[in-house]
Amino acid sequence: MARFACALITGATSGIGTAFARALDSGTDLLLTGRDGAKLAELARELVRPGRRVDSLAADLATETGRAVAIEAALARPVDLLVNNAGLGRLGPLETNPAATELEMAQVNVVAVVALTRALLPGMIARAEADGRRAGVIVVASTAAFQPTPFLTTYGATKSFDLHFAEGLASELRGRPVDVLALCPGATATAFFARAGIPGDTLRRIAAPERVAREALAALGRKRVHVVGGINRLGAFLVRLAPRDVAADGAARLLRGRLPR
Numbered sequence: 138m139a140r141f142a143c144a145l146i147t148g149a150t151s152g153i154g155t156a157f158a159r160a161l162d163s164g165t166d167l168l169l170t171g172r173d174g175a176k177l178a179e180l181a182r183e184l185v186r187p188g189r190r191v192d193s194l195a196a197d198l199a200t201e202t203g204r205a206v207a208i209e210a211a212l213a214r215p216v217d218l219l220v221n222n223a224g225l226g227r228l229g230p231l232e233t234n235p236a237a238t239e240l241e242m243a244q245v246n247v248v249a250v251v252a253l254t255r256a257l258l259p260g261m262i263a264r265a266e267a268d269g270r271r272a273g274v275i276v277v278a279s280t281a282a283f284q285p286t287p288f289l290t291t292y293g294a295t296k297s298f299d300l301h302f303a304e305g306l307a308s309e310l311r312g313r314p315v316d317v318l319a320l321c322p323g324a325t326a327t328a329f330f331a332r333a334g335i336p337g338d339t340l341r342r343i344a345a346p347e348r349v350a351r352e353a354l355a356a357l358g359r360k361r362v363h364v365v366g367g368i369n370r371l372g373a374f375l376v377r378l379a380p381r382d383v384a385a386d387g388a389a390r391l392l393r394g395r396l397p398r
Contacts, residue, residue: 276300
């Protein structure tokens with residue numbers, strides 16, 4: 138696993154974001170962002186070491202102000218690893234889900250990823266070229282990125298964007314000292330599903346967030362896309378062979394019975 142000077146991790150309050158923070162080399166400075174300032178500060182206290190700087194920053198990436206605050210803080214540091222982990226989802230029909238929730242998903246899952254990556258990338262490239270080192274960008278997508286996901290329609294579409302964004306950026310930066318990875322975990326033991334209103338009995342195979350973070354850091358610089366878990370990798374391959382309407386209707390049948398009554 139490569140050692141980085143400073144990592145910005147979004148959505149670091151819990152789950153995969155926290156796992157990334159704990160998995161990184163203890164010599165890597167951290168800038169942890171999320172909505173819960175108290176939890177972030179607690180994590181920062183856990184991870185600080187002599188000679189290591191760990192800062193926490195409460196910022197709501199669904200808002201332009203929150204994104205600007207996070208970018209300003211990151212630009213003041215020599216960030217050479219950006220982990221775009223923050224993400225939101227909501228189970229339900231588009232027509233009845235709160236409009237604000239649907240828009241919030243797009244802001245966090247798409248707009249924040251583009252805004253932070255575009256703002257930090259030039260400096261990351263310049264420092265990497267000057268220092269003879271490699272920088273990294275990890276975009277946390279999902280296995281939902283590989284097919285339409287009815288009743289998680291906006292969420293699935295945003296994760297498809299994240300996948301294509303990372304793949305396109307990786308190709309743009311070929312030959313440059315920045316590695317880009319689209320990370321596609323399946324069901325993971327985080328608070329995401331409870332917050333998204335997805336019943337726990339929907340989830341048959343659950344990965345530990347520590348595994349997801351560990352595999353991502355190992356894959357960075359070796360792959361452009363990493364799907365966590367052999368069954369998930371097989372599923373991602375097979376769904377691409379099926380007609381898209383068949384894949385979408387199959388997902389609809391699975392999720393329709395899980396909708397809130």
